[in-house]
Amino acid sequence: MSFAPGDAVRTSSANPAGHNRLPRYLRGKRGWIVARRGSFPLADLRAAGRPAPDEPLYTVAFAAAEVWGPDAEPRQTLHADLWESYLAPI
Amino acid sequence: MPPSDHDPDHGHDHGDAGSAQATQRVTALVDRLERAGVTSDAEITGVLERFLAAAGPGNGARLVARAWTDPGFKARLLSDANAAIAELGLDMTHWAPVRLVVVENTARVHNVIVCTLCSCYPIALLGPSPTWYKSEAYRSRVVREPRALLREFGLAIPDEVEIAVWDSTAELRYMVLPQRPPGTDGWSEERLAALVSRDALIGVAG
Numbered sequence: 535m536s537f538a539p540g541d542a543v544r545t546s547s548a549n550p551a552g553h554n555r556l557p558r559y560l561r562g563k564r565g566w567i568v569a570r571r572g573s574f575p576l577a578d579l580r581a582a583g584r585p586a587p588d589e590p591l592y593t594v595a596f597a598a599a600e601v602w603g604p605d606a607e608p609r610q611t612l613h614a615d616l617w618e619s620y621l622a623p624i
Numbered sequence: 625m626p627p628s629d630h631d632p633d634h635g636h637d638h639g640d641a642g643s644a645q646a647t648q649r650v651t652a653l654v655d656r657l658e659r660a661g662v663t664s665d666a667e668i669t670g671v672l673e674r675f676l677a678a679a680g681p682g683n684g685a686r687l688v689a690r691a692w693t694d695p696g697f698k699a700r701l702l703s704d705a706n707a708a709i710a711e712l713g714l715d716m717t718h719w720a721p722v723r724l725v726v727v728e729n730t731a732r733v734h735n736v737i738v739c740t741l742c743s744c745y746p747i748a749l750l751g752p753s754p755t756w757y758k759s760e761a762y763r764s765r766v767v768r769e770p771r772a773l774l775r776e777f778g779l780a781i782p783d784e785v786e787i788a789v790w791d792s793t794a795e796l797r798y799m800v801l802p803q804r805p806p807g808t809d810g811w812s813e814e815r816l817a818a819l820v821s822r823d824a825l826i827g828v829a830g
Binding site for chain 1: 789790
């Protein structure tokens with residue numbers, strides 16, 4: 535599943551034991567695609583010493599209230615660079 | 625150990641115990657490579673010295689001053705930063721190439737960069753990162769309460785201005801393009817560049 539800017543996505547809620555680049559604070563959160571940044575080897579596989587094919591990487595934005603709930607500071611957005619397999623369409 | 629940028633599998637901040645363990649591992653690895661004749665201490669030192677001699681916040685400041693005075697360059701810097709910085713003889717190749725994204729401060733949005741997972745940082749443009757950038761306090765608070773944290777840095781962001789936090793979790797590095805200060809019309813690039821601090825390029829100063 536590939537995405538385009540503006541697409542709504544939800545991040546994975548998985549908590550894998552190994553190396554992973556989806557920060558805990560952004561797990562299971564709703565965001566939107568800001569940009570596609572090309573394709574890079576998936577760090578999870580590379581860190582495990584396994585073959586790591588290139589995978590699309592996106593900058594994804596999140597409203598602070600989605601991440602921190604009602605205690606979030608107003609007018610804040612968070613962005614992270616996330617591989618496609620961390621994301622699902624909404 | 626080399627500065628902890630670029631190669632995301634190195635340089636994680638695991639605290640003192642983790643750092644000591646990482647140092648031991650690196651020392652052992654270097655020892656093995658030297659004994660196998662793959663590299664030498666002099667070669668490693670030379671690579672680091674050449675890289676660090678060319679890496680400093682003056683590079684980022686030059687980019688900002690050019691963007692402030694040349695709208696075409698600014699547009700290229702925001703759309704394809706790697707190509708744009710090459711126009712000034714700069715590149716993001718540390719030990720491995722990384723993609724650079726420049727984010728622009730405006731009257732409506734203030735940007736700030738972080739690496740919550742480790743300490744990724746645009747070393748080629750800003751030099752080695754400050755200690756606080758790698759601290760758990762900065763990495764956790766800048767995503768949770770950036771407005772309060774920036775106030776502690778002495779930077780009061782007006783309530784109506786959005787704060788955009790950029791967490792460098794993968795193969796991209798970020799740099800902030802600050803707003804041009806008022807009253808600098810007609811200034812030369814050199815004079816403008818002198819106004820641009822490292823902290824402004826991170827987003828913790830104006």
